Amino acid sequence: MPFIPHTEEDIAEMLASIGAKSIEDLFDEIPKELVSGELTGIPPSLSELEITRLMMERATKDGFYQSYIGAGAYEHHIPAAVWQITTRGEFYSSYTPYQAEASQGTLQLLYEYQSMMASLTGMDVSNASMYDGATALAEAALMAVRSHKTSRKILIPKTVHPVYRQVVRAIVSNQKIEVVELPYDAKTGQADLATFGKLDFGDFAALVIPQPNFFGVLEQVHELTDWAHSKNAFAIGVVNPTALAILTPPGEWGSKGADIAVGEGQPLGIPLSSGGPYFGFMACKNDLVRQMPGRIIGRTTDLDGKEGFVLTLQAREQHIRRSKATSNICTNQGLMVTAATIYMSLTGPEGLRRIAAQSHANTLDLIEQLEKISGVKKTFSSPAFHETALTLPKSTADVLTKLKQQGILGGFDLKNHYPELGNALLVCATETKTANDLQNYANAMKQVLG
Amino acid sequence: MLIFEHSRKGRLNYSQSPAKAASKSAIPKNLLRKSTVLLPEVSEMDTVRHYTRLSQKNFSIDTEFYPLGSCTMKYNPRACNSLAMLPQFLLRHPSAPEDTGQGFLACMHELQETLKAVTGMAGVSLSPMAGAQGELIGVMMIRAYHESRGDFARTEIIVPDAAHGTNPATAVMCGFKVVEIATDKDGNVDLDALKGAVGPQTAGLMLTNPSTLGVFEKNVAEMSRVVHAAGGLLYYDGANLNAVLGKVKPGDMGFDVIHINLHKTFSTPHGGGGPGSAPVGVAERLLPFMPIPFVAKEGDNYRWVTEKDKPQTIGRLSAHMGNAGVLLRAYIYVRLLGVSGMHRISEFATLNANYLMAELRKAGFEIAYPNRRASHEFIVTMKDIKDKTGVTAMNLAKRLLDKGYHAPTTYFPLLVPECLLIEPAETESKETLDAFIASMKEILQEIEQQPDMVKGAPHTMPVRKLDDVKAAREPDLAWKPSA
Numbered sequence: 055m056p057f058i059p060h061t062e063e064d065i066a067e068m069l070a071s072i073g074a075k076s077i078e079d080l081f082d083e084i085p086k087e088l089v090s091g092e093l094t095g096i097p098p099s100l101s102e103l104e105i106t107r108l109m110m111e112r113a114t115k116d117g118f119y120q121s122y123i124g125a126g127a128y129e130h131h132i133p134a135a136v137w138q139i140t141t142r143g144e145f146y147s148s149y150t151p152y153q154a155e156a157s158q159g160t161l162q163l164l165y166e167y168q169s170m171m172a173s174l175t176g177m178d179v180s181n182a183s184m185y186d187g188a189t190a191l192a193e194a195a196l197m198a199v200r201s202h203k204t205s206r207k208i209l210i211p212k213t214v215h216p217v218y219r220q221v222v223r224a225i226v227s228n229q230k231i232e233v234v235e236l237p238y239d240a241k242t243g244q245a246d247l248a249t250f251g252k253l254d255f256g257d258f259a260a261l262v263i264p265q266p267n268f269f270g271v272l273e274q275v276h277e278l279t280d281w282a283h284s285k286n287a288f289a290i291g292v293v294n295p296t297a298l299a300i301l302t303p304p305g306e307w308g309s310k311g312a313d314i315a316v317g318e319g320q321p322l323g324i325p326l327s328s329g330g331p332y333f334g335f336m337a338c339k340n341d342l343v344r345q346m347p348g349r350i351i352g353r354t355t356d357l358d359g360k361e362g363f364v365l366t367l368q369a370r371e372q373h374i375r376r377s378k379a380t381s382n383i384c385t386n387q388g389l390m391v392t393a394a395t396i397y398m399s400l401t402g403p404e405g406l407r408r409i410a411a412q413s414h415a416n417t418l419d420l421i422e423q424l425e426k427i428s429g430v431k432k433t434f435s436s437p438a439f440h441e442t443a444l445t446l447p448k449s450t451a452d453v454l455t456k457l458k459q460q461g462i463l464g465g466f467d468l469k470n471h472y473p474e475l476g477n478a479l480l481v482c483a484t485e486t487k488t489a490n491d492l493q494n495y496a497n498a499m500k501q502v503l504g
Numbered sequence: 505m506l507i508f509e510h511s512r513k514g515r516l517n518y519s520q521s522p523a524k525a526a527s528k529s530a531i532p533k534n535l536l537r538k539s540t541v542l543l544p545e546v547s548e549m550d551t552v553r554h555y556t557r558l559s560q561k562n563f564s565i566d567t568e569f570y571p572l573g574s575c576t577m578k579y580n581p582r583a584c585n586s587l588a589m590l591p592q593f594l595l596r597h598p599s600a601p602e603d604t605g606q607g608f609l610a611c612m613h614e615l616q617e618t619l620k621a622v623t624g625m626a627g628v629s630l631s632p633m634a635g636a637q638g639e640l641i642g643v644m645m646i647r648a649y650h651e652s653r654g655d656f657a658r659t660e661i662i663v664p665d666a667a668h669g670t671n672p673a674t675a676v677m678c679g680f681k682v683v684e685i686a687t688d689k690d691g692n693v694d695l696d697a698l699k700g701a702v703g704p705q706t707a708g709l710m711l712t713n714p715s716t717l718g719v720f721e722k723n724v725a726e727m728s729r730v731v732h733a734a735g736g737l738l739y740y741d742g743a744n745l746n747a748v749l750g751k752v753k754p755g756d757m758g759f760d761v762i763h764i765n766l767h768k769t770f771s772t773p774h775g776g777g778g779p780g781s782a783p784v785g786v787a788e789r790l791l792p793f794m795p796i797p798f799v800a801k802e803g804d805n806y807r808w809v810t811e812k813d814k815p816q817t818i819g820r821l822s823a824h825m826g827n828a829g830v831l832l833r834a835y836i837y838v839r840l841l842g843v844s845g846m847h848r849i850s851e852f853a854t855l856n857a858n859y860l861m862a863e864l865r866k867a868g869f870e871i872a873y874p875n876r877r878a879s880h881e882f883i884v885t886m887k888d889i890k891d892k893t894g895v896t897a898m899n900l901a902k903r904l905l906d907k908g909y910h911a912p913t914t915y916f917p918l919l920v921p922e923c924l925l926i927e928p929a930e931t932e933s934k935e936t937l938d939a940f941i942a943s944m945k946e947i948l949q950e951i952e953q954q955p956d957m958v959k960g961a962p963h964t965m966p967v968r969k970l971d972d973v974k975a976a977r978e979p980d981l982a983w984k985p986s987a
Binding site for chain 2: 055056057058059060064065067068069071072074077081082084085087088090093094095096097098099100102105106108110113114115117118119121123125127129131133135137139141143144145146147148149150151153154155156157158159160162163166168169172173174176178179180182183185187188189215218220221224225228229230272275276298301302303306318325326327328329330331332343349350351352353354355356357358360361362363364366367368369372373375376378381382383384386387388389390392395396398399400401402403404406408409411412414415416418419438439454458463466485
């Protein structure tokens with residue numbers, strides 16, 4: 055019996071102790087009319103050898119591609135040590151650290167993670183993570199509304215990841231919170247502050263500021279933050295964590311800094327893996343910490359005065375507050391955060407800076423080469439981080455199909471989310487690409503468009 | 505010692521960094537970072553040592569027995585991890601075209617089909633990233649269903665008082681008012697209270713069955729009739745599905761929407777607190793509202809179902825498709841167990857729980873619901889012991905750590921005073937259970953002979969009892985370098 059260790063003798067002894075004749079007797083409180091018959095539609099058991107062959111076949115079928123897709127999930131080199139340590143049984147198979155004395159490993163690691171993320175974002179405190187970047191943004195919007203008191207309105211530029219906007223809408227609409235989308239400047243690809251800055255939105259709770267934005271473009275974060283604050287609203291930064299090694303962190307935007315910073319943690323050592331599991335990060339200024347959802351770890355002392363770590367500020371959480379909790383969330387993405395913490399320890403500040411700078415430079419190089427092809431031009435004029443939109447002379451979908459035949463996933467087609475941009479392709483080249491790779495991609499594109 | 509305290513300025517892991525920082529840049533000066541990033545500068549070896557040592561300060565399934573009620577801590581097969589981490593799966597981008605992921609999508613589709621088969625639901629979507637998110641999505645579908653019928657008067661969700669805290673928190677997050685109903689002395693929901701609570705304002709009832717009290721809700725069919733007759737829907741919190749897998753299907757019990765905690769019943773790792781994964785299943789009438797994306801099979805091809813196919817969907821609740829890697833692990837687990845393994849899960853989880861309950865009762869522990877069968881878990885109450893000796897459920901829990909066992913769940917459900925919720929899970933052998941029983945007996949003796957020693961537990965952990973009050977009053981939530 056797979057994963058069940060009982061011998062016939064064990065079963066007999068256990069039933070005798072219980073005073074039952076058979077295992078079936080133990081289910082005698084289930085009303086007869088509800089008991090289901092034999093299960094159907096489930097395949098028979100496979101041995102480990104058989105499932106290994108099956109999964110290898112399926113993985114091989116999916117194969118490997120050179121990918122230039124970003125759009126919210128980024129390929130970076132992951133040091134071997136990251137997942138070898140992360141999948142140690144003591145991290146992989148441990149429970150949420152409710153029993154602090156038996157969970158000091160996970161708790162200390164989460165405290166170190168919080169410290170790293172607070173510094174990276176330039177904020178005072180970080181929680182122990184959220185499900186992903188999109189839900190972290192939705193929770194930040196709820197947090198801003200709870201803290202603001204007078205308004206239930208959130209402003210989000212259309213330069214924020216389109217699916218993040220959908221997720222925010224889906225979650226906050228339950229609480230009758232209004233989401234207003236703001237236009238972008240078709241020339242620069244930035245949130246169009248010059249236009250919407252003049253409009254009267256009435257009282258609003260927060261402005262969301264992406265950096266870089268979904269087009270890869272760098273936003274005028276200082277001006278946007280100051281504008282939000284001038285309207286008595288919170289500024290929520292949605293940021294790429296790799297970029298923060300070289301870009302001004304949200305905590306230092308404008309004259310006072312953003313109030314909440316969130317984002318997708320995947321670039322910090324988490325494999326792309328078809329979309330998850332990733333983790334969302336969330337950090338904020340000190341005065342908002344009691345409105346922050348999710349797990350938070352604090353450093354304290356034990357009976358002997360020895361340093362130790364505990365889950366803290368739990369009075370915000372569902373298992374204590376039930377219907378009055380800040381959120382229904384009870385897990386974080388513990389194992390993903392374990393990987394991210396080890397990743398950030400291995401890169402250190404200089405390694406992460408080099409990864410960010412190389413990704414930026416590689417994208418500049420690639421775009422420069424692609425722009426030499428007749429009919430290809432940058433969609434927007436503003437500088438970008440490691441992702442850039444290109445306008446193509448042919449259907450983006452057709453171009454991508456032809457590139458795929460050469461083993462290249464050429465980027466993200468913007469047509470579905472931004473039909474107004476025409477044949478636009480979002481291209482990303484991280485530090486994983488060599489000069490040779492970039493050249494190959496440019497050659498392939500030239501051939502496809504030729 | 506914190507990782508930061510191993511740091512020395514100027515240390516870098518050369519093998520894992522680009523050779524030098526690229527000088528080419530188009531970033532305007534006013535957007536460049538000026539402050540330093542406080543990441544540690546440590547060697548690869550010291551990083552490996554530091555986190556290996558930290559790991560050794562954890563209890564885990566791989567090292568200890570975890571009789572943690574309501575959490576279903578079972579063995580996480582290693583094959584599930586290694587096969588979900590095949591490089592082609594790891595490197596696949598979420599926005600890569602469907603035809604570059606047919607192998608992966610086949611696994612997802614087969615998992616959907618299996619979950620439908622074991623739950624008796626008409627449709628399954630894999631996207632929810634944790635139990636609490638599955639609940640949120642489920643309750644959102646209940647709202648969408650009523651609103652699609654032009655029924656905006658249903659503002660209340662009914663929740664038994666024994667429910668997980670996530671149930672009421674979820675209902676409120678969804679904009680509903682929570683109505684709590686009581687439990688009778690045998691651990692069943694009070695039917696009369698339910699009948700009194702339902703009406704045209706009832707959107708639905710959220711129920712865990714077997715309940716968090718470790719007993720099967722005998723009146724579930726009648727409850728279903730009462731709620732449906734009032735026009736409400738039934739939500740099944742799948743937290744305890746492990747107890748009835750292959751025995752009774754939520755669909756047959758009358759539930760309209762369910763979530764399934766894969767990190768419980770389908771043995772995906774708890775990972776020190778996530779990632780979870782909680783697919784939702786729906787009955788026929790909720791099919792139009794399912795969250796996207798999920799996988800459809802057309803001929804030999806698999807593809808994502810999106811808003812184009814499902815205009816009434818409640819939408820997307822994650823940036824991509826949910827926790828794909830967790831779902832792959834669950835898929836592999838399902839294939840290893842096969843159809844005959846499904847009902848064995850509940851059978852042996854129930855056998856282990858009832859054996860443990862019988863033996864602990866014989867040892868002198870008070871069982872909260874002595875006249876009921878245990879489901880996959882049961883409750884011991886320490887109330888009498890506390891009254892006599894001052895030793896609490898938490899003290900006993902901490903003393904168990906000294907004996908090399910993770911503590912059971914304590915003080916949940918809130919209904920039973922000084923309670924220990926004990927769930928052994930099916931993957932534990934009789935020897936392990938016997939050793940645990942022996943330790944529980946030892947602690948009973950210790951409570952009698954040296955109660956103060958028990959109250960001071962734990963004594964053998966890396967730290968002693970930690971000061972929670974100080975942690976909350978003087979929050980130290982991030983390391984700062986000393987000036």
